[in-house]
Amino acid sequence: MRWSHAALNCGDLDTTEKFYTTWFGARRVNEFDLGDLRIVFLRLGDAYLELFGQARPPAGETPGxxxxxxxxxxxxxxxxxxxxxxxxxxxxxxxxxxxxxxxxxxxxxxxxxxxxxxxxxxxxxxxxxxxxxx
Missing domain, CATH: 3.30.720.110 (Signal recognition particle alu RNA binding heterodimer, srp9/1)
Structure with a gap:
């Protein structure tokens, strides 16, 4: 068994992808367009971030x-x-x-x-x- 990925909901998928590729060196390795939902996989080493586009804004307080x-x-x-x-x-x-x-x-x-x-x-x-x- 090994770690695979964490999945993040994104308000603006392109902005979130740029954040992780620019500052952490992740690179896009896959993308799926499911009509009303876009999913991008970023890879960094042996692990992935799975980014889900068009997410609803968070409810409640933003953590700090x-x-x-x-x-x-x-x-x-x-x-x-x-x-x-x-x-x-x-x-x-x-x-x-x-x-x-x-x-x-x-x-x-x-x-x-x-x-x-x-x-x-x-x-x-x-x-x-x-x-x-x-």
Missing amino acids: GDGHPVAGTVRHIAFQTDDLDGFLRRIEGQAEITLGPLDFSAHIHGWRSVWLRDPDGVIVEVSEGYRDRA
Whole structure:
């Protein structure tokens, strides 16, 4: 068994696709037009993001910080980088940072994370230095 994908509902599929291809290096590997619904698959490494177009706007409050704390919802999705400061310089002014960057070196030396909001309000964590325990 291996991880396959996360599926995101998008208010504007093209804007969301551009966000993940520009800032995270994902690339489009498939697209389906089902008449009133368009689906795009983006690939990054061995995992995919499946983007669903023409989604309804979210009801209620948009999550902030490190994501939505309600059971049964996804808190956030996450990516890893070798250069968090470089990522932050590239994305400056292009996305809303909702939390951080925070330093977790007390737990794992060199582990830092920042959280930002994608065009549809999904919270995205970007971290540097996370390692599994030996």
